[in-house]
Amino acid sequence: MSTLASAGAAVLRPVRTGNAFEETVERLLQAIRLGVAAPGERLPAERELATRLAVSRVTLREAIRALAEAGYVESRRGRYGGTFVTETLPPTRGGRPREELAASLEDVLTVRRVLEAGAAEAAASRTLSAADREHLEVALAEAGTTDPAEYRRRDSRLHLAIAEVTASGLLTTAVADIRVRVNELLDAIPLLATNIEHSHAQHRRVVARILAGDPPGARRAMAEHLDGTAALLRGFLS
Template sequence: MASAGAAVFRPVRTGNAFEETVERLLQAIRLGVTAPGERLPAERDLATRLAVSRVTLREAIRALADAGYVESRRGRYGGTFVTDTLPLTASGRPREELATCLEDVLTLRRVLETGAAEAAATRTLTEADRTHLREALTESNTTDPADYRRRDSRLHLAIAEVAASPLLTTAVADIRIRVNELLDAIPLLTTNIHHSHTQHRKIIDRILAHDPPGARKAMAEHLDGTAALLRGFLS
């Protein structure tokens, strides 16, 4: 048990600290390192082992509490406990069914969307292209859960569109449908939405600055955060 805990509760990378902290906590729950009804390690110890701030850890725990995976108890024997019954995926589909295609979808998405960002940054964009990207970025800046997925999808498609490859745009649209099926099966976390907004701005800034390597890197970091959440909730 100790070795399993060490393997799961290891330092996260700084780029997507919140998302990866959520992933690590979910791994601990799914692997039985912390079983239903058991208490997670103390906050100070857990923050140290994950190499994250206590603020980030608390945000991750709060997100999992809202999603029904953990609960806080007060008193002498209080702390954060794994709930006795873990929730189903938000879509109601079996987790095993979704997990079978997860890595395939994530691999293809990374290849397509990092390539799209790089290709967009390589082009000499028209003023219409620049306006399209800025408007899609502004539109995506919402925390309304009911509309966030649609606006987020439109931004990612806009990046593919200004790359000026119809085949690439079609491929990105197709993989986005698969990604949204997976995203619809997990909770929409407010902290992740705010983090995504910051990353979206960075991606668009790199494209508009005509910085292909920077655009690819910014998109890769953004996709890694989403992948961490999907692996945490579905794997």
Template sequence: MTDSDVSTLASADEALFRPVRTGNAFEETVERLLQAIRLGVAGPGERLPAERDLATRLNISRVTLREAIRALQEAGYVESRRGRYGGTFVNETLPAAKPAGRQVAPNELDDVLTMRRVLEVGAAEAAASRPLTDSDRTYLRDQLTEARTEDLSEYRRKDSRLHLAIAEVAASPTLTSAVADVRVRLNQLLDAIPLLPTNIDHSHTQHAAIVEYILTGDAVGARDAMAEHLEGTASLLRGFLS
């Protein structure tokens, strides 16, 4: 490796292991670690920085870091070794990043995420900006309850149903149709990444906050909470599929 290569890796190391944002700390940590692995900052067979050092550099708790490492271990990206020379090591063979049996086309992921952000952030804001009927309120609460399913095989479907319900109570059939279209594309990508229990628990909390903002008519709160929620999903998709 040349001095130039070492300098480049050092710069990449600093860029990837910078402090994460607190709103989606788990999801962004998973994304950062995956980026480091895919970019070769931590190559096959190499050890990740020590847990204490990595947690400090990312400005996260060691609990959050361990959850992210455990998720990547279960997904086949890293392994933990004990002993004097132990630590977290990148696996020699990494899982292929292929959603639904095909490679992600250039710009496809960014296109889906941009459309989703524009549509669903707007839908949450619009839903919170209009007077809701008792039926609307009951419908939202019911979908929120359904989305908290413990059956992982049903999670994607019920998560999608809640997001569509938010668009529906915004009372714009055109918006609901557009959200449904982008959700179909999104789910094709989501089906290619693992379901991470920590992310699902975090999503449940964010869903509850979004619905509460809508029910109380707080359009700014609904908009900001939805934007933060979508960014967590975007972090995972970029990490696993980019």
């Protein structure tokens, strides 16, 4: 099963009927930009995607065709064919000026702290299933990459995984939405090797507290991690 298929409520939530095509494109792009659907990875089958997004297969095909024309996905034929995320994604266009990013910085950071510290606490409050625990452990291992080109995507996956094991679809959706805004800010600053190492250590502490069933400890560990990222963003963007 692809990572996108298992992401569930984080990105593949039903769209509203008024702008079905546009919102279908938005959902799929969100999955790609967050790294939930990795470069080279196959998307779920058309029927499954249409069901999860609550759109017709005609609308889904139109959205996929638009993404193919924009260079985000490609179709492959044969026994192992399907729709795949392109190996090299198009460069981001129309990025907001640094001044605009700085203006929204504190708002984004405040919402992120409320949502993600709360998600860590909620995850630690649950009796996690074996599948939940494995999901967190796999995401943590992947986030430990030393490849800077892979780091942002795998970091996003871990944060989404923490939200997913809360079993709250609304919270998971909110974390996915704010992560898009956070990544927009992070893409505007340098990716520092020392910070990646520091983040790895913090990730391990957060997941350890969740797996140990320690809600206050999980909240504190996540808050510390978020504060470090916030400090870098303020330093570069404020």
